[in-house]
Amino acid sequence: MTKNPRTLYEKIWDAHIVERREDGSALIYIDRHLVHEVTSPQAFEALRQAGRPLRRPDRTLAVPDHNVPTTARVDSEGHLLPIADPQSAKQLAALAKNAPEFGVRYISATDPEQGIVHVVGPEQGFTLPGTTLVCGDSHTAAHGALGALAFGIGTSEVEHVMATQTLILTPAKTMEVRVEGKLSPDVSAKDLILHIIHSLGTAGGTGYAIEYTGEAIRNLSIEERLTVSNMSIEAGARTGLIAADEKTFAYLFGRPMAPKGADWEKAVQWWKSLATDKGAVYDKTVIIKAEDVQPSVTWGTSPEDVVPITGVVPDPASFADPAKQAAARRSLEYMGLEPGQKMEGLAVENVFIGSCTNSRIEDLRAAASVVWGRHVADNVKQALVVPGSGLVKRQAEAEGLDEVFKAAGFEWREPGCSMCLAMNPDKVPAGERCASTSNRNFVGRQGPGARTHLVSPAMAAAAAVTGHLTDLRHLEPVKMGEKA
Protein backbone atom coordinates (compact mmCIF):
# COMPACT_ATOMS: atom_id res chain seq x y z
CA MET A 1 0.00 0.00 0.00
CA THR A 2 1.45 3.36 -0.94
CA LYS A 3 0.92 6.09 1.58
CA ASN A 4 0.31 9.71 0.77
CA PRO A 5 3.52 11.68 0.83
CA ARG A 6 3.91 13.44 4.18
CA THR A 7 6.03 16.21 5.63
CA LEU A 8 8.43 15.73 8.53
CA TYR A 9 5.96 17.48 10.83
CA GLU A 10 3.09 15.22 9.75
CA LYS A 11 5.15 12.07 10.26
CA ILE A 12 6.14 12.97 13.82
CA TRP A 13 2.59 14.10 14.57
CA ASP A 14 1.07 10.86 13.24
CA ALA A 15 3.55 8.75 15.21
CA HIS A 16 2.46 10.39 18.47
CA ILE A 17 -1.32 10.31 18.24
CA VAL A 18 -2.82 8.58 21.25
CA GLU A 19 -6.38 9.46 20.30
CA ARG A 20 -7.99 11.49 17.52
CA ARG A 21 -10.82 13.76 18.61
CA GLU A 22 -13.89 14.79 16.64
CA ASP A 23 -12.99 18.48 16.52
CA GLY A 24 -9.74 17.75 14.65
CA SER A 25 -7.55 17.95 17.72
CA ALA A 26 -5.69 14.94 19.09
CA LEU A 27 -4.24 13.62 22.30
CA ILE A 28 -0.50 13.61 21.57
CA TYR A 29 2.15 11.62 23.41
CA ILE A 30 5.01 13.73 24.71
CA ASP A 31 8.39 12.01 24.72
CA ARG A 32 10.52 14.58 26.48
CA HIS A 33 9.89 17.35 29.00
CA LEU A 34 12.47 19.96 29.92
CA VAL A 35 11.81 21.91 33.10
CA HIS A 36 13.26 25.16 34.42
CA GLU A 37 12.58 27.12 37.57
CA VAL A 38 10.32 29.86 36.19
CA THR A 39 7.36 27.93 34.77
CA SER A 40 7.38 24.81 36.92
CA PRO A 41 6.67 25.74 40.59
CA GLN A 42 2.88 25.99 40.20
CA ALA A 43 2.72 22.80 38.15
CA PHE A 44 4.65 20.79 40.74
CA GLU A 45 2.51 22.33 43.47
CA ALA A 46 -0.70 21.34 41.69
CA LEU A 47 0.50 17.72 41.42
CA ARG A 48 1.37 17.77 45.10
CA GLN A 49 -2.05 19.16 46.03
CA ALA A 50 -3.76 16.46 43.95
CA GLY A 51 -1.54 13.76 45.44
CA ARG A 52 -0.46 12.73 41.92
CA PRO A 53 2.94 11.41 40.92
CA LEU A 54 4.77 12.67 37.85
CA ARG A 55 3.97 10.24 35.01
CA ARG A 56 7.42 9.78 33.44
CA PRO A 57 10.17 11.23 35.62
CA ASP A 58 12.66 9.35 33.41
CA ARG A 59 11.57 11.46 30.43
CA THR A 60 11.87 14.72 32.33
CA LEU A 61 14.99 16.79 32.90
CA ALA A 62 15.18 19.82 35.18
CA VAL A 63 17.81 22.56 35.25
CA PRO A 64 17.81 26.09 36.70
CA ASP A 65 18.87 28.80 34.23
CA HIS A 66 16.84 32.04 34.22
CA ASN A 67 17.53 33.27 37.75
CA VAL A 68 20.98 31.91 38.47
CA PRO A 69 23.71 34.48 39.04
CA THR A 70 26.54 34.36 36.51
CA THR A 71 29.09 35.43 39.09
CA ALA A 72 30.54 32.88 41.55
CA ARG A 73 27.85 30.63 43.03
CA VAL A 74 29.82 29.15 45.91
CA ASP A 75 32.19 30.68 48.46
CA SER A 76 35.79 29.59 48.96
CA GLU A 77 34.60 26.71 51.14
CA GLY A 78 32.17 25.45 48.52
CA HIS A 79 29.01 26.70 50.28
CA LEU A 80 26.22 28.03 48.06
CA LEU A 81 26.08 31.83 48.12
CA PRO A 82 22.66 33.32 48.90
CA ILE A 83 20.54 34.73 46.02
CA ALA A 84 19.70 38.36 46.78
CA ASP A 85 16.42 38.69 44.87
CA PRO A 86 13.68 36.96 46.91
CA GLN A 87 11.59 35.95 43.88
CA SER A 88 14.61 34.38 42.16
CA ALA A 89 15.66 32.64 45.36
CA LYS A 90 12.16 31.23 45.78
CA GLN A 91 11.94 29.84 42.24
CA LEU A 92 15.39 28.29 42.45
CA ALA A 93 14.69 26.72 45.84
CA ALA A 94 11.37 25.34 44.58
CA LEU A 95 13.03 23.53 41.65
CA ALA A 96 15.81 22.16 43.85
CA LYS A 97 13.16 20.70 46.15
CA ASN A 98 10.54 19.64 43.58
CA ALA A 99 12.71 17.82 41.06
CA PRO A 100 14.20 15.25 43.48
CA GLU A 101 10.89 14.90 45.30
CA PHE A 102 9.15 13.88 42.07
CA GLY A 103 12.05 11.68 40.97
CA VAL A 104 13.14 13.97 38.15
CA ARG A 105 16.79 14.18 37.17
CA TYR A 106 17.98 17.54 38.43
CA ILE A 107 21.09 19.31 37.23
CA SER A 108 21.86 21.77 40.02
CA ALA A 109 23.28 25.28 39.74
CA THR A 110 26.70 23.96 40.78
CA ASP A 111 26.84 20.88 38.54
CA PRO A 112 29.27 21.02 35.60
CA GLU A 113 26.42 20.22 33.16
CA GLN A 114 24.24 23.14 34.32
CA GLY A 115 23.26 25.62 31.66
CA ILE A 116 20.41 27.10 29.67
CA VAL A 117 17.77 24.41 29.20
CA HIS A 118 17.91 24.73 25.38
CA VAL A 119 21.68 24.31 25.37
CA VAL A 120 21.64 21.42 27.84
CA GLY A 121 18.97 19.33 26.04
CA PRO A 122 20.87 18.84 22.76
CA GLU A 123 24.23 18.68 24.54
CA GLN A 124 23.11 15.78 26.76
CA GLY A 125 21.44 13.93 23.89
CA PHE A 126 18.12 14.38 25.71
CA THR A 127 16.80 16.03 22.54
CA LEU A 128 16.40 13.44 19.78
CA PRO A 129 15.04 13.47 16.22
CA GLY A 130 11.45 12.34 15.81
CA THR A 131 10.55 13.00 19.44
CA THR A 132 7.89 15.34 20.73
CA LEU A 133 9.66 17.65 23.18
CA VAL A 134 8.14 20.39 25.29
CA CYS A 135 9.21 22.92 27.88
CA GLY A 136 7.43 25.77 29.62
CA ASP A 137 9.46 28.15 27.51
CA SER A 138 8.90 29.79 24.14
CA HIS A 139 12.38 29.10 22.79
CA THR A 140 11.82 25.35 22.93
CA ALA A 141 11.53 25.63 19.14
CA ALA A 142 15.35 25.48 19.22
CA HIS A 143 15.30 21.69 19.58
CA GLY A 144 13.62 21.44 16.16
CA ALA A 145 17.14 21.86 14.77
CA LEU A 146 17.70 18.18 15.56
CA GLY A 147 14.45 17.13 13.92
CA ALA A 148 12.38 17.05 17.13
CA LEU A 149 8.81 18.34 17.16
CA ALA A 150 9.58 20.79 19.92
CA PHE A 151 7.49 23.67 21.18
CA GLY A 152 6.93 25.89 24.18
CA ILE A 153 3.96 25.38 26.49
CA GLY A 154 2.29 27.33 29.31
CA THR A 155 2.32 26.44 32.99
CA SER A 156 -1.05 24.64 32.93
CA GLU A 157 0.19 22.49 30.04
CA VAL A 158 3.39 21.83 32.02
CA GLU A 159 1.17 20.37 34.72
CA HIS A 160 -0.78 18.31 32.14
CA VAL A 161 2.44 16.82 30.73
CA MET A 162 3.78 16.12 34.21
CA ALA A 163 0.59 14.29 35.16
CA THR A 164 -0.17 12.44 31.92
CA GLN A 165 2.81 12.69 29.51
CA THR A 166 0.31 13.91 26.89
CA LEU A 167 -1.21 17.12 25.55
CA ILE A 168 -4.37 17.87 23.62
CA LEU A 169 -3.22 19.70 20.49
CA THR A 170 -4.57 20.96 17.21
CA PRO A 171 -2.30 20.23 14.27
CA ALA A 172 -0.44 23.25 12.94
CA LYS A 173 -0.38 24.23 9.28
CA THR A 174 2.96 23.51 7.64
CA MET A 175 5.29 26.14 6.20
CA GLU A 176 8.47 25.40 4.30
CA VAL A 177 11.10 28.10 4.59
CA ARG A 178 13.53 27.13 1.84
CA VAL A 179 16.88 28.89 1.87
CA GLU A 180 18.35 28.49 -1.60
CA GLY A 181 21.99 29.00 -2.53
CA LYS A 182 25.00 29.65 -0.33
CA LEU A 183 25.51 32.10 2.51
CA SER A 184 28.48 34.43 2.20
CA PRO A 185 31.31 33.57 4.64
CA ASP A 186 30.74 36.98 6.29
CA VAL A 187 27.28 36.08 7.49
CA SER A 188 26.22 33.75 10.28
CA ALA A 189 23.17 31.69 11.13
CA LYS A 190 22.03 34.61 13.30
CA ASP A 191 22.06 36.96 10.32
CA LEU A 192 20.09 34.36 8.39
CA ILE A 193 17.35 33.99 10.99
CA LEU A 194 17.11 37.76 11.50
CA HIS A 195 16.69 38.08 7.73
CA ILE A 196 14.00 35.37 7.74
CA ILE A 197 12.10 37.01 10.61
CA HIS A 198 12.28 40.34 8.79
CA SER A 199 10.86 38.68 5.65
CA LEU A 200 8.06 36.79 7.44
CA GLY A 201 7.22 39.40 10.09
CA THR A 202 6.66 38.53 13.74
CA ALA A 203 3.20 37.13 12.96
CA GLY A 204 4.10 35.48 9.63
CA GLY A 205 4.54 32.07 11.17
CA THR A 206 1.53 32.18 13.51
CA GLY A 207 -0.39 28.90 13.31
CA TYR A 208 2.37 27.21 11.30
CA ALA A 209 5.04 24.67 12.05
CA ILE A 210 8.04 25.80 10.03
CA GLU A 211 10.38 23.36 8.33
CA TYR A 212 13.65 24.95 7.20
CA THR A 213 14.98 23.34 4.02
CA GLY A 214 17.34 24.10 1.17
CA GLU A 215 21.05 24.12 0.43
CA ALA A 216 21.98 26.86 2.91
CA ILE A 217 20.22 25.03 5.76
CA ARG A 218 21.84 21.68 4.90
CA ASN A 219 25.22 23.43 4.91
CA LEU A 220 24.76 24.74 8.46
CA SER A 221 26.39 22.96 11.38
CA ILE A 222 24.09 21.61 14.10
CA GLU A 223 24.91 24.55 16.38
CA GLU A 224 24.08 27.00 13.59
CA ARG A 225 20.80 25.16 12.97
CA LEU A 226 20.00 25.53 16.68
CA THR A 227 20.37 29.30 16.29
CA VAL A 228 17.94 29.30 13.37
CA SER A 229 15.28 27.05 14.92
CA ASN A 230 15.58 28.88 18.25
CA MET A 231 14.19 32.12 16.86
CA SER A 232 11.23 30.55 14.98
CA ILE A 233 9.00 31.84 17.75
CA GLU A 234 10.06 35.42 16.91
CA ALA A 235 8.36 34.86 13.54
CA GLY A 236 5.27 33.56 15.39
CA ALA A 237 5.89 29.83 14.80
CA ARG A 238 5.99 27.60 17.88
CA THR A 239 7.98 24.98 16.00
CA GLY A 240 10.97 25.24 13.63
CA LEU A 241 12.00 21.85 12.29
CA ILE A 242 15.10 20.81 10.36
CA ALA A 243 15.22 17.22 9.10
CA ALA A 244 17.90 15.13 10.79
CA ASP A 245 20.80 14.12 8.55
CA GLU A 246 24.30 12.67 8.87
CA LYS A 247 25.43 15.82 10.70
CA THR A 248 22.66 15.34 13.26
CA PHE A 249 23.60 11.70 13.81
CA ALA A 250 27.30 12.59 14.18
CA TYR A 251 26.41 15.34 16.65
CA LEU A 252 24.28 13.04 18.81
CA PHE A 253 26.43 9.91 18.69
CA GLY A 254 27.88 9.11 22.13
CA ARG A 255 26.03 11.90 23.98
CA PRO A 256 25.17 10.80 27.55
CA MET A 257 21.41 10.40 27.03
CA ALA A 258 21.41 9.32 23.36
CA PRO A 259 20.62 5.67 22.52
CA LYS A 260 23.53 3.25 22.51
CA GLY A 261 24.55 0.10 20.60
CA ALA A 262 21.75 -1.70 18.75
CA ASP A 263 19.25 0.92 19.96
CA TRP A 264 21.32 3.59 18.24
CA GLU A 265 21.26 1.73 14.90
CA LYS A 266 17.52 1.23 15.14
CA ALA A 267 16.97 4.85 16.06
CA VAL A 268 19.04 6.14 13.12
CA GLN A 269 17.00 4.00 10.71
CA TRP A 270 13.80 5.49 12.04
CA TRP A 271 15.17 9.04 12.06
CA LYS A 272 16.13 8.66 8.39
CA SER A 273 12.58 7.67 7.49
CA LEU A 274 11.16 10.91 8.89
CA ALA A 275 12.42 13.30 6.19
CA THR A 276 9.67 14.99 4.20
CA ASP A 277 8.60 12.76 1.30
CA LYS A 278 9.02 13.80 -2.29
CA GLY A 279 5.73 15.24 -3.42
CA ALA A 280 4.54 16.14 0.09
CA VAL A 281 2.71 19.45 0.11
CA TYR A 282 3.25 22.25 2.61
CA ASP A 283 0.42 24.69 3.31
CA LYS A 284 2.83 27.47 2.42
CA THR A 285 6.35 27.78 1.01
CA VAL A 286 8.57 30.83 1.43
CA ILE A 287 11.78 31.05 -0.56
CA ILE A 288 14.75 32.95 0.83
CA LYS A 289 17.83 33.62 -1.27
CA ALA A 290 20.97 33.02 0.80
CA GLU A 291 22.88 35.61 -1.26
CA ASP A 292 20.53 38.35 0.04
CA VAL A 293 21.54 37.76 3.67
CA GLN A 294 23.95 40.35 5.06
CA PRO A 295 25.49 41.02 8.48
CA SER A 296 22.38 42.37 10.20
CA VAL A 297 21.23 44.34 13.23
CA THR A 298 17.90 45.33 14.74
CA TRP A 299 16.96 48.99 15.11
CA GLY A 300 13.62 48.68 16.95
CA THR A 301 11.80 46.82 19.69
CA SER A 302 10.54 43.90 17.62
CA PRO A 303 12.75 41.11 16.23
CA GLU A 304 11.42 41.87 12.72
CA ASP A 305 12.97 45.36 12.86
CA VAL A 306 16.07 44.23 10.99
CA VAL A 307 18.39 46.09 8.59
CA PRO A 308 21.80 45.21 7.18
CA ILE A 309 24.57 46.84 9.24
CA THR A 310 25.22 49.03 6.20
CA GLY A 311 21.63 50.29 6.44
CA VAL A 312 19.90 53.21 8.15
CA VAL A 313 17.06 53.57 10.64
CA PRO A 314 13.86 53.49 8.57
CA ASP A 315 11.41 56.38 8.44
CA PRO A 316 8.17 55.31 10.17
CA ALA A 317 6.28 57.04 7.35
CA SER A 318 7.77 54.48 4.94
CA PHE A 319 5.58 51.68 6.37
CA ALA A 320 2.30 51.15 4.52
CA ASP A 321 0.35 49.99 7.56
CA PRO A 322 -0.65 52.83 9.97
CA ALA A 323 -0.30 50.47 12.96
CA LYS A 324 3.27 49.68 11.87
CA GLN A 325 3.97 53.41 11.46
CA ALA A 326 2.83 54.08 15.00
CA ALA A 327 4.82 51.12 16.35
CA ALA A 328 7.95 52.32 14.54
CA ARG A 329 7.54 55.83 15.99
CA ARG A 330 7.26 54.42 19.49
CA SER A 331 10.24 52.16 18.87
CA LEU A 332 12.42 55.02 17.66
CA GLU A 333 11.52 57.11 20.66
CA TYR A 334 12.33 54.26 23.04
CA MET A 335 15.54 53.44 21.18
CA GLY A 336 16.62 57.09 20.99
CA LEU A 337 17.03 56.95 17.20
CA GLU A 338 16.16 59.22 14.28
CA PRO A 339 14.95 58.12 10.84
CA GLY A 340 17.83 57.98 8.37
CA GLN A 341 20.47 57.55 11.07
CA LYS A 342 23.22 55.10 10.12
CA MET A 343 23.32 51.88 12.10
CA GLU A 344 27.07 51.55 11.76
CA GLY A 345 28.82 53.84 14.21
CA LEU A 346 26.05 53.87 16.84
CA ALA A 347 27.85 53.83 20.21
CA VAL A 348 27.10 50.96 22.60
CA GLU A 349 27.86 50.90 26.33
CA ASN A 350 27.11 47.21 26.78
CA VAL A 351 27.86 43.99 24.95
CA PHE A 352 26.27 40.66 25.76
CA ILE A 353 27.49 37.42 24.22
CA GLY A 354 25.22 34.64 25.44
CA SER A 355 21.61 33.28 25.49
CA CYS A 356 20.15 30.06 24.09
CA THR A 357 20.46 31.58 20.61
CA ASN A 358 24.21 32.16 20.61
CA SER A 359 26.16 30.75 23.55
CA ARG A 360 27.51 27.48 22.23
CA ILE A 361 31.16 26.75 21.50
CA GLU A 362 31.01 27.79 17.84
CA ASP A 363 29.48 31.12 18.87
CA LEU A 364 32.26 31.73 21.38
CA ARG A 365 34.89 30.78 18.80
CA ALA A 366 33.39 33.21 16.28
CA ALA A 367 33.39 36.03 18.84
CA ALA A 368 36.88 35.21 20.12
CA SER A 369 38.34 35.23 16.62
CA VAL A 370 37.20 38.86 16.26
CA VAL A 371 38.34 39.81 19.77
CA TRP A 372 41.80 38.21 19.47
CA GLY A 373 44.52 40.86 19.61
CA ARG A 374 42.04 43.65 20.31
CA HIS A 375 40.67 45.38 23.39
CA VAL A 376 37.17 46.33 24.55
CA ALA A 377 36.68 50.03 23.74
CA ASP A 378 36.78 52.58 26.58
CA ASN A 379 33.14 53.63 26.21
CA VAL A 380 31.95 50.04 26.71
CA LYS A 381 31.13 49.70 30.40
CA GLN A 382 29.97 46.09 30.46
CA ALA A 383 31.11 43.33 28.12
CA LEU A 384 29.90 39.91 29.23
CA VAL A 385 30.53 36.48 27.81
CA VAL A 386 28.10 33.98 29.31
CA PRO A 387 28.59 30.43 28.03
CA GLY A 388 25.39 28.45 27.48
CA SER A 389 26.42 25.63 29.78
CA GLY A 390 29.17 24.49 32.09
CA LEU A 391 30.35 22.08 29.40
CA VAL A 392 30.58 24.87 26.83
CA LYS A 393 32.50 26.91 29.39
CA ARG A 394 34.93 24.11 30.07
CA GLN A 395 35.47 23.46 26.36
CA ALA A 396 36.11 27.16 25.74
CA GLU A 397 38.63 27.21 28.58
CA ALA A 398 40.39 24.16 27.15
CA GLU A 399 40.74 26.09 23.89
CA GLY A 400 41.99 29.21 25.67
CA LEU A 401 39.03 31.32 24.54
CA ASP A 402 38.44 32.59 28.08
CA GLU A 403 41.95 34.06 28.05
CA VAL A 404 41.27 35.82 24.74
CA PHE A 405 38.12 37.39 26.19
CA LYS A 406 39.62 38.27 29.57
CA ALA A 407 42.77 39.76 28.05
CA ALA A 408 40.54 41.98 25.94
CA GLY A 409 38.59 43.21 28.97
CA PHE A 410 35.50 40.98 28.79
CA GLU A 411 34.00 39.38 31.88
CA TRP A 412 33.97 35.59 31.69
CA ARG A 413 30.89 34.38 33.53
CA GLU A 414 29.05 31.29 34.76
CA PRO A 415 26.31 29.80 32.50
CA GLY A 416 22.68 30.96 32.50
CA CYS A 417 20.13 33.16 30.74
CA SER A 418 21.70 36.26 32.24
CA MET A 419 21.30 39.53 30.35
CA CYS A 420 19.05 37.93 27.75
CA LEU A 421 16.11 38.81 29.98
CA ALA A 422 17.70 40.29 33.10
CA MET A 423 15.90 38.11 35.65
CA ASN A 424 19.22 37.80 37.48
CA PRO A 425 21.50 40.75 38.42
CA ASP A 426 22.87 41.11 34.84
CA LYS A 427 21.11 44.18 33.45
CA VAL A 428 21.60 46.95 30.91
CA PRO A 429 21.09 50.33 32.62
CA ALA A 430 18.19 52.52 31.45
CA GLY A 431 18.90 54.55 28.32
CA GLU A 432 22.04 52.61 27.46
CA ARG A 433 22.54 50.50 24.34
CA CYS A 434 23.54 46.88 24.17
CA ALA A 435 24.84 44.87 21.23
CA SER A 436 23.37 41.53 22.20
CA THR A 437 23.49 38.03 20.73
CA SER A 438 20.13 37.19 22.34
CA ASN A 439 16.78 36.85 20.59
CA ARG A 440 14.44 39.56 21.85
CA ASN A 441 14.77 43.33 21.70
CA PHE A 442 11.48 44.01 23.49
CA VAL A 443 11.00 47.13 25.61
CA GLY A 444 12.70 46.56 28.96
CA ARG A 445 13.88 43.08 28.04
CA GLN A 446 17.47 43.59 29.23
CA GLY A 447 16.45 45.86 32.08
CA PRO A 448 14.03 48.81 32.41
CA GLY A 449 14.80 51.36 29.68
CA ALA A 450 17.50 49.19 28.10
CA ARG A 451 18.04 49.55 24.34
CA THR A 452 18.83 46.25 22.64
CA HIS A 453 20.38 45.72 19.21
CA LEU A 454 20.27 42.05 18.22
CA VAL A 455 23.38 40.86 16.38
CA SER A 456 25.52 37.77 15.75
CA PRO A 457 28.41 36.80 18.06
CA ALA A 458 31.02 38.13 15.62
CA MET A 459 29.13 41.42 15.27
CA ALA A 460 28.76 41.72 19.06
CA ALA A 461 32.51 41.20 19.39
CA ALA A 462 33.15 43.81 16.70
CA ALA A 463 30.91 46.27 18.58
CA ALA A 464 32.77 45.59 21.83
CA VAL A 465 36.21 46.30 20.38
CA THR A 466 35.18 49.41 18.44
CA GLY A 467 32.63 50.76 20.97
CA HIS A 468 29.94 51.05 18.34
CA LEU A 469 27.85 48.95 15.97
CA THR A 470 30.34 47.91 13.33
CA ASP A 471 30.32 46.12 10.03
CA LEU A 472 32.76 43.35 10.84
CA ARG A 473 33.94 43.48 7.22
CA HIS A 474 35.33 46.94 8.03
CA LEU A 475 37.57 45.86 10.92
CA GLU A 476 41.28 46.44 10.29
CA PRO A 477 43.06 43.08 10.35
CA VAL A 478 45.21 42.40 13.42
CA LYS A 479 48.72 41.45 12.26
CA MET A 480 50.54 38.59 13.93
CA GLY A 481 52.95 39.98 16.53
CA GLU A 482 50.75 43.02 17.12
CA LYS A 483 48.58 41.25 19.66
CA ALA A 484 47.83 43.64 22.50
Ligand SMILES: CC(C)[C@H](C(=O)O)[C@@H](O)C(=O)O
Ligand atom coordinates in the same frame (compact mmCIF):
# COMPACT_ATOMS: atom_id res chain seq x y z
C1 LIG B 1 10.72 32.85 31.38
C2 LIG B 1 10.23 32.11 30.17
C3 LIG B 1 8.86 31.66 30.40
C4 LIG B 1 10.43 32.93 28.88
C5 LIG B 1 9.92 32.23 27.63
O1 LIG B 1 8.90 31.58 27.59
O2 LIG B 1 10.52 32.30 26.61
C6 LIG B 1 11.90 33.29 28.68
O3 LIG B 1 12.70 32.17 28.52
C7 LIG B 1 12.04 34.22 27.53
O4 LIG B 1 12.94 34.02 26.72
O5 LIG B 1 11.28 35.20 27.46
Ligand code: SF4
Ligand atom coordinates in the same frame (compact mmCIF):
# COMPACT_ATOMS: atom_id res chain seq x y z
S1 SF4 C 1 18.44 32.48 27.22
FE1 SF4 C 1 16.86 34.00 26.97
S2 SF4 C 1 15.53 33.25 25.39
FE2 SF4 C 1 16.76 31.54 26.09
S3 SF4 C 1 15.49 30.56 27.61
FE3 SF4 C 1 16.82 32.00 28.68
S4 SF4 C 1 15.63 33.88 28.81
FE4 SF4 C 1 14.61 32.59 27.30
